[in-house]
Amino acid sequence: MVKSSSEETENNNNNNEDRSKEVGDNVQHLTKIIESRIAKYDNGNLSSGESRTKIGKMTEEESFFYEAVTRLSKLTEFPSASSSSNQQTSSVLQRAMVFLEEEFRIILEDSVQDDVAAVKRDDGGALEESPPPEEEYQPYPPDVVTRMNRIANVMLSAGYETECCQVYSICRRNDFSKQMKKLEHEKIHTEDIQKTNWDSLEEEITKWVRVAKICSKILFPAERDLAEAVFSDHPMISRSLFSNLARAVVIQLLDFADAVAKTKRAAEKLFKFLHMYETIRDLIPAISDGGCSDDSEHEIKSEILAVGDRIGEASLNIFCDLENSIKNDIAARNPVPGGAVHPLTRYVINYLKYACDFKTTLEQIFHKHANPNSVRNGETSDTTARPTSLFSAQVQNIMDLLDANLEAKSKLYKDPALRHVFLMNNGRYILQKIKGSPEIHQVMGDKSYRKRSTVVRQFHKNYQRETWSKVLQILSHEGLQHNGKVAIPALKERFKTFSNMMDEIHKSQSTWVVNDEQLQSELRVSISAVVIPAYRSFVARFKHHLDGTKHVEKYVKYQPDDIETLIEGLFDGNHTSMSRIRKN
Structure with a gap:
């Protein structure tokens, strides 16, 4: 049976009335729930804190309240039974939003956990790369975050995004500012x-x-x-x-x-x-x-x-200015006493050592900002020896300048042997710093390190030749015999010359400085290895020819063991008296 048009219209009107009545009933029910909840915190109690309780796990009543507000905001999308009902709903919903906004603010302000100062190191040093999980900073406990999430969802679904975000933003900025001040x-x-x-x-x-x-x-x-x-x-x-x-x-x-x-x-x-x-x-x-x-x-x-x-x-x-510092220091006219390590060497090599601790960072900076044409990328024809980065090339430039500077400073010493000691001291200091720092060793490279080692050994040989080859010439057997007999006057002169030369060497070189204990030991051992056997042989071969000679001690001043004691007194940076040597 086909319904008439009038019957369909009447049915639709009835359905709309039923639906409107149902919506109205739901609105009334939800409104009562919301108003009942809000009433508990009227008269400013919420703001004053009189009725605040410790924020913990969300109660069933609170969860029911959030759900009621959400449902009420959705029901406003349907036409109400009357305009007065609609106005009432809007009024209740607005009061609910004000209530939630205030609750959101209070939770954000009052539920913040211990400040971040509790998870930083007490000594104020650098933070670890990743703080231990138990020390990770969480502004709020998980239960509080869950409650804030529910409030935010309710306010956003009701169209109160601006109010919600404004409260959150202000509170979090204020707390962040407090944390910064505490730091x-x-x-x-x-x-x-x-x-x-x-x-x-x-x-x-x-x-x-x-x-x-x-x-x-x-x-x-x-x-x-x-x-x-x-x-x-x-x-x-x-x-x-x-x-x-x-x-x-x-x-x-x-x-x-x-x-x-x-x-x-x-x-x-x-x-x-x-x-x-x-x-x-x-x-x-x-x-x-x-x-x-x-x-x-x-x-x-x-x-x-x-x-x-x-x-x-x-x-x-700043790093590239180090070149100018080295160049400007060349004008110094006072040599370091005793041929010790020059302050410039200590400054430059330690500066480079610390710089190489930032190798990765400096390589990034050089790659991004340096002009490749302003950095010499090695002078050797061996491409395998050239630095692999602009930073490494700049380090090599600085080391080349330092080498040239030290070479120029060595010429301030009048004694050629002391020049070699000065260069040896500084070269050894550089090697030890490179050896002790994997970072600078990596930047300099094995080939450069081996080359420097060779140069330092050559300084050692040059010093030994400059000083002790003359001593060995005195201990030569040549020129002491005439017609198969030992020439006593010539022998006396040889012993006397040797003693005087040892006195002079000890007097000057005991004031020279070799602070590196290993280098000092190597020097003394190498000197003893060539001088003592030669003198012992000379004494064994010729001393008995002076037996019976008056004042023999005037010529044979030292025994072989005395020479060893003299050598042990070299490079200490202070003068040991001859009387002490003779008493020993």
Whole structure:
């Protein structure tokens, strides 16, 4: 049987009335639930804290309340039975949003756990690469995060995104600012940085590096995880909230770094600058690991890279200025007493040693900012010996300049033997530093190390030839016999000349300095190995010819064992008296 048009219209009207009545009944029921919950916290109790309880696991009543608000917001999409009912629903829903906004704020402000200072090292040193899991910083307990997630979902589903995000953003920025202050980070104006002396600025840089590392390794990851957990159903919102917070902090950090980069260059600043460069570099993955929207991520990364480039360029210029320091030191006219290691050698080789600890970072900086034409890439025709990077080439340049500088300084010594001792001391010091540092050894290369070892051995040979070949000539048997007989006057003169020469060598070379104990021992052993056997043989061969001669001790002043004692007194940097030698 086909229904008439009027019957269908009547049925539809009845159904709409039934549906409207059902919606109205549900609205009334949900409204009562919501109003009952809100009534418990009226009269400002929620704001004053009188009725606050410790935030723990969400109760069934609270969960029911969140569900009621969500359902009520969805029912408003249906036409109500009357305009008065619609107005009542909107009013209740608005009161519920105000209530949730206030509850959201209180939870965000009052439920923060111990500050990040609890997970940083007490000695203020650098953080470990990855803090132990039990020390990872979580701003809120998991139960609290779950509650915030429910509140955020309710407010967002009801169309209160602006209010929800504004409360979250303000509270988290305020807490982040508190954490930064507890880490002793305070904003310093650019003009103040330019006026600050280096010792004070160095302390500020140390604080800055520590704070920036805590941000990149602990605070930013924790903040990103929190936003993703609270707004788990709204990834674009969580990214935007984290991005805005991170950008504000990063800009403050970059302002300091940028001002430091503009300070006057000085050699002692290099390693602090390199620490800053590495710290800035580590900020990029901390704020862009899925935590920022594309546009915001690009903007922040661009600003980080720009400041990093300025720090990198300043570091490059400071390192390359080491060349000028060596060249300018060539004008020194006072030799180091005793042929000891020159202060310039200690300064340059230790500077390079520490620089090589930053090998990877400096290679990145040279690759990005250095002009290849300004760095000599080796002079040898053997391509296998050439440095493999611009940084390594610059290190080799500096070492070549240092070698030339030391060669020039050796000429300040009038005694040729002392020149060789000076070069040997400095060469050995360089070798020991290279040997003790895998980083600088890698940069210099095995071939360069072996070449330097050969040069130092040649200095040793040159010294020994310059000093002791003359002594050995005195102990030669030639010229002492005439017609098969020993010429006594000539023999006396030989013994006397030998004694005088040993006195003179001991007098001067006992004041010479060889601080490297192994080198000192090697020198003494090599001298003893050639001089003592020669003298022992000479004494055994010729001394008896002087038996019966008056004042024989005037000529034969030393026994072979005395010579060994004399040699053991060389290179100590102080004079041992002849009387002590003779008594021994």
